[in-house]
Amino acid sequence: MTDATPISETQAFAIEEQVPPRPSARLRFLMAPLEAFAALLLVGLIGLVLVAVFWRYVLSSPITAADEIASFLFLWIVMLGAVIAIDRGEHLRLALVINAVGPRARALLETTGLVVIGAFLAALLPSAIEHWIDEFPVTSPALNISTAWRIAGIPIGIALMLFVLAVKLWTEAPRRDLVTALVLVAATIGLLWLLSPVLAGLGKANILILLVGVIALCLAMGVPIAFCFGAGAMAFLVFSTKLPVTVIVGRMDEGMSSLILLSVPVFVLLGCILDATGMGKAIVDFLASMFGHVRAGMSYVMLGSLYLVSGISGSKVLDMATVAPALFPEMKRRGNKPEEMVALLGTGAIMADTVPPSIVLIVIGSVAGISIAALFASGFVVAFFLLLILAIAARWKARGEALEGVRRAPVSVIGKALVIAAPALVLPFLVRGAVTEGVATATEVSTIAVVYALIAGMILYGGLKAAQTYRMLIETAAMTGAILIILGTASAAAWVLTQTGFAQYLAAVMKGLPGGWIVYMAVTIAVFLTLGCLLEGLPAIVLLAPLMFPIAKDLGIHPVHYAMVVVVSMNIGLFTPPIGIGHYIACSIGKVDPDAAMKTVWFYLGALLLGLLAIALVPAISLAVL
Numbered sequence: 001m002t003d004a005t006p007i008s009e010t011q012a013f014a015i016e017e018q019v020p021p022r023p024s025a026r027l028r029f030l031m032a033p034l035e036a037f038a039a040l041l042l043v044g045l046i047g048l049v050l051v052a053v054f055w056r057y058v059l060s061s062p063i064t065a066a067d068e069i070a071s072f073l074f075l076w077i078v079m080l081g082a083v084i085a086i087d088r089g090e091h092l093r094l095a096l097v098i099n100a101v102g103p104r105a106r107a108l109l110e111t112t113g114l115v116v117i118g119a120f121l122a123a124l125l126p127s128a129i130e131h132w133i134d135e136f137p138v139t140s141p142a143l144n145i146s147t148a149w150r151i152a153g154i155p156i157g158i159a160l161m162l163f164v165l166a167v168k169l170w171t172e173a174p175r176r177d178l179v180t181a182l183v184l185v186a187a188t189i190g191l192l193w194l195l196s197p198v199l200a201g202l203g204k205a206n207i208l209i210l211l212v213g214v215i216a217l218c219l220a221m222g223v224p225i226a227f228c229f230g231a232g233a234m235a236f237l238v239f240s241t242k243l244p245v246t247v248i249v250g251r252m253d254e255g256m257s258s259l260i261l262l263s264v265p266v267f268v269l270l271g272c273i274l275d276a277t278g279m280g281k282a283i284v285d286f287l288a289s290m291f292g293h294v295r296a297g298m299s300y301v302m303l304g305s306l307y308l309v310s311g312i313s314g315s316k317v318l319d320m321a322t323v324a325p326a327l328f329p330e331m332k333r334r335g336n337k338p339e340e341m342v343a344l345l346g347t348g349a350i351m352a353d354t355v356p357p358s359i360v361l362i363v364i365g366s367v368a369g370i371s372i373a374a375l376f377a378s379g380f381v382v383a384f385f386l387l388l389i390l391a392i393a394a395r396w397k398a399r400g401e402a403l404e405g406v407r408r409a410p411v412s413v414i415g416k417a418l419v420i421a422a423p424a425l426v427l428p429f430l431v432r433g434a435v436t437e438g439v440a441t442a443t444e445v446s447t448i449a450v451v452y453a454l455i456a457g458m459i460l461y462g463g464l465k466a467a468q469t470y471r472m473l474i475e476t477a478a479m480t481g482a483i484l485i486i487l488g489t490a491s492a493a494a495w496v497l498t499q500t501g502f503a504q505y506l507a508a509v510m511k512g513l514p515g516g517w518i519v520y521m522a523v524t525i526a527v528f529l530t531l532g533c534l535l536e537g538l539p540a541i542v543l544l545a546p547l548m549f550p551i552a553k554d555l556g557i558h559p560v561h562y563a564m565v566v567v568v569s570m571n572i573g574l575f576t577p578p579i580g581i582g583h584y585i586a587c588s589i590g591k592v593d594p595d596a597a598m599k600t601v602w603f604y605l606g607a608l609l610l611g612l613l614a615i616a617l618v619p620a621i622s623l624a625v626l
Contacts, residue, residue: 026167026171027087027164027167030160030163030164031084031087031164034080034083034084034160035084035474035477037080038077038080038081038084038473038474038477039470039473039474039477041073041076041077041080041477042077042265042269042473042476042477043473044073045070045073045074045077045262045265045266046266046269046447046450046451048066048069048070048073049066049070049262049266049443049444049447050447050448050451051063051066052066052070052444053440053444053447053448057440064142065142065143067142067259068140068141068142068143069143070259070262070443071150071257071259072149072150074257074261074262074265075150075151075153075154075253075256075257076150076153076157077265077477077480077481078153078157078256078480078481078484078485078488079153079154079156079157079158079481079485080153080157080160080477080481081265081476081477081478081479081480081481081482081484082157082161082226082481082482082484082485083157083160083161083164083481084474084477084478084481085478085479085481085482086117086161086164086165086168087164087168088478090478090479090482091224091225091226091227091482091485092224092225092226092482092483092486093113093219093222093223093224093225094219094220094222094225094581095222096579096581097109097220097221097222098110098221098222107174107177108177108180108181109221109222110173110177110222111169111173111174111177111178111180111181112177112180112181112184112185112221113218113221113222113223113224114165114168114169114173114181115169115178115181115182115184115185116185116218116221116223116227116231117161117165117223117224117227118162118165118166118169119185119189119231120227120230120231120234121158121161121162121165121227122162123234123238123245124158124230124234124245124248124249125155125158125159125162126245127244127245127246127248127249128154128155128158128249129155130246130249131151131154131155131246131249131250131253132148132151132152132154132155133148134246135147135148135150135151136148151253154249154252154253192210192235192238192239193239195239196238196239196240199239199240200239200240200241202240204500204501204502204505206236206239206240206500207236207497207500207502210232210235210236210239210240211232211233211235211236211493211496211497212232213232214228214231214232214235214236215228215229215231215232215493218231218232224482225486225539226482226485226486226488226489226490227489228489229486229489229490229492229493229539230248230252230489230492230493232493232496233248233251233489233492233493233495233496234248236496237496247492247495248489248492251488251491251492251494251495252485252488252489252491252492253488254491255487255488255489255490255491255492255542256484256485256487256488256491258366259443260362260365260366260372260442260443261362261363261366261484261487262443263357263362263441263442263443263445263446264359264362264363264480264483264484265476265477265479265480266443266446266447266449266450267357267359267362267446268359268476268479268480268483269450269472269473269476270357270446270449270450270453272472272475272476273450273453273454273457273464273472274309274424274427274453275321276457276464276468276472277453277456277457277461277462277464278461278462279423279424279427279453279456279457279461280305280309280323280424282417282420282421282424282461283305283308283309283421283424283425284301284305284309284323284327285417285420285421286414286417286418286420286421286425287300287301287304287305287308288301288327288330288417289409289413289414289417290409290414290417291304292330292409293407293408293409295395295398296391296394296395296397296398298327298330298331298334298336299331299336299344299391299394299395299397299398300391300394301327302323302327302331302341302344302345302348303344303348303351303387303390303391303394304387305323305327306320306323306345306348306349306351306352307351307352307355307383307384307387308425308428309323309352310349310352310353310355310358310383320345320346320349320585320586320589321589323345323348324341324345324589324590327341328341328590336398337600338590338591338592338596338597339592339593339596339597339599339600340397340600341590341592342586342587342589342590342592342597342600342601343586343597343600343601343603343604344390344394344397344604345586345589345590346575346582346583346585346586346587346597346601346604347390347575347601347604347605347607347608348387348390349571349575349582349586350386350568350571350572350574350575350582350608351383351386351387351390351608352383353383353567353568353571354378354379354380354382354383354564354567354568355379355380355383355428356375356376356379356380356428356431357376357431357442357445357446358379358567359483359538360538360541360567360570360571361375361376361379361563361567362442363487363538363541363542364541364545364563364566364567365563367541367542367545367546368541368545368546368549368559368563370559370560370563371560372441372442374560374626375560375563376431376442377625377626378560378561378563378564378622378623378625378626379564379567380625381621381622381624381625382564382568382615382621382622385611385614385615385621386568386608386611389607389608389610389611390604390607390608392607393603393604393607397603420460423456423460424456426452427449427452427453430445430448430449430452431445431446431449434448483538486538486539486542487538487539487542490538490539490542490543491542493543494542494543494544494546494547497543497547498546498547506547507547507550507551510523510548510551511551511554511555516555517552517555517556517557518617520551520552520555520557521557521565521616521617522616524548524552524562524565524566524569524616525565525569525612525613525616527544527548527569528540528544528565528566528569528570528573529569529570529572529573529576530573531544531570531573532569532570532571532572532573532574532576532580533573533574533576533579533580540570541566541570545566548562548566549562549563557619558619558622558623560622560623560626561619561622561623564615564621564622565612565615565616565622568608568611568612568615569612572605572608572609572612575601575605576605577594577597577598577601578598583597583598583601
């Protein structure tokens with residue numbers, strides 16, 4: 001992502017200004033039908049899940065081929081979404097270095113980053129085609145057709161991304177920058193190729209040089225995160241081993257194709273619907289009528305709204321964008337300083353990220369093999385525990401709040417707000433209840449929730465226009481592609497770490513630490529706080545979950561308890577200035593100078609760190625409801 005308006009927490013890495021995505025006008029001949037096809041596939045996926053739910057729960061006759069068809073559709077949605085994200089500049093990246101340099105250097109870095117993406121995709125395409133050809137003899141058990149039809153989405157998606165990149169470079173990049181970037185990338189590749197005999201003999205040092213080094217360099221250049229991991233994995237395989245590049249394609253396929261992840265695009269679409277229909281704002285208005293008259297009442301409303309809205313939007317950015325405009329004017333009138341409000345907004349979003357349907361929880365369940373139902377149940381409790389801590393901190397901060405002229409809302413006003421908000425208030429409990437009680441899977445529940453939100457939005461909240469719905473489908477496809485391709489390339493990088501023996505080495509070091517599970521928890525918190533500042537949740541989870549969760553289990557730490565510590569640590573890091581990009585998102589939404597807010601956020605971050613220590617040391621907080 002470059003300058004696009006952030007839609008989800010995972011798009012935060014490129015936030016610079018809140019401007020809408022800019023699809024390339026020169027590519028409309030290609031992108032218009034491709035976007036329509038992606039939207040059609042997304043509607044088909046949702047329709048398929050709904051039909052499967054009806055057949056399973058109403059007719060008691062499961063459709064045996066439903067999962068296979070969904071898997072076929074899902075991979076194509078991911079790859080086409082990645083193409084759309086390339087066109088719109090919505091792939092997720094770390095823009096701190098690019099933002100810190102001058103316009104001339106920035107333009108060169110931008111161009112070089114695109115050339116790096118192109119080099120990676122060009123090198124990957126032949127292996128993707130080979131992987132596709134290898135799948136022709138393999139038939140799916142239920143549909144009895146070649147799985148090559150499914151895998152074809154990978155080489156076609158890569159080829160389309162290459163074409164879009166080529167057009168963008170030719171039409172948008174300054175010629176001098178383009179030539180310079182091509183020479184720099186070609187020279188670097190050539191140098192590594194010449195040094196490959198030397199590099200092959202360095203053993204584990206290549207992990208730092210080729211894997212970590214290439215990833216870090218690409219991140220600093222502003223290359224989207226997915227392609228940073230892909231470039232690092234490819235550099236390691238090509239220049240220090242004799243393993244085929246098809247390994248990367250296979251790992252990407254596996255990382256993007258888990259059926260658990262089918263709920264990701266559906267929950268993303270649900271968040272878009274809630275934002276467009278105003279259902280989230282209805283919840284905020286109801287809570288404001290209930291608690292707005294008490295000291296720190298609007299802070300309580302902000303925290304409560306983030307808790308409930310997150311339970312149905314699944315997006316930190318959408319949560320903040322929904323809550324802030326509704327509450328900030330009244331909070332300012334009561335004497336709250338804008339930087340204080342932004343500090344509470346950001347830390348409240350940290351708290352809310354474990355509330356289902358958290359995409360991070362879905363990913364961690366997929367990667368670490370943990371029950372999504374158990375994670376959802378625990379996430380509600382952990383978030384509520386952190387909510388109480390932040391509420392106490394907010395009450396302390398509001399000691400001097402001005403309440404002159406503030407009156408308790410009449411019962412009639414509260415009742416009217418409740419009637420309007422009731423359909424929206426049902427959603428978080430519908431999602432939690434259905435998943436945690438085992439009534440349905442996260443994918444099934446998310447699909448039902450989308451239909452429910454559409455119907456409620458049309459009948460009670462003003463409805464959605466056809467053009468608006470179409471734009472949401474395209475945005476959902478693009479966001480899904482941007483999220484899932486990170487999981488794919490990070491899976492390839494994680495596989496490289498495992499195959500080199502680094503995982504075993506790390507496990508041995510961790511197990512050898514004195515102090516048992518408590519010290520291991522402290523190391524975990526430090527690691528994920530740091531990675532949360534630098535990487536963000538999804539790639540950090542995919543890289544380290546296969547390494548660290550087995551160690552935690554060997555030390556007697558319950559996987560759900562450990563997952564809560566990992567997620568909360570990561571999110572605190574994401575919002576910790578001066579590096580954590582979440583802090584800048586909150587400031588952008590609240591229109592506050594980040595430097596001013598930086599001085600006030602530490603009080604709330606300190607409160608959350610105390611809460612994190614309590615969660616880490618007291619397993620019952622995470623496990624009481626399991």
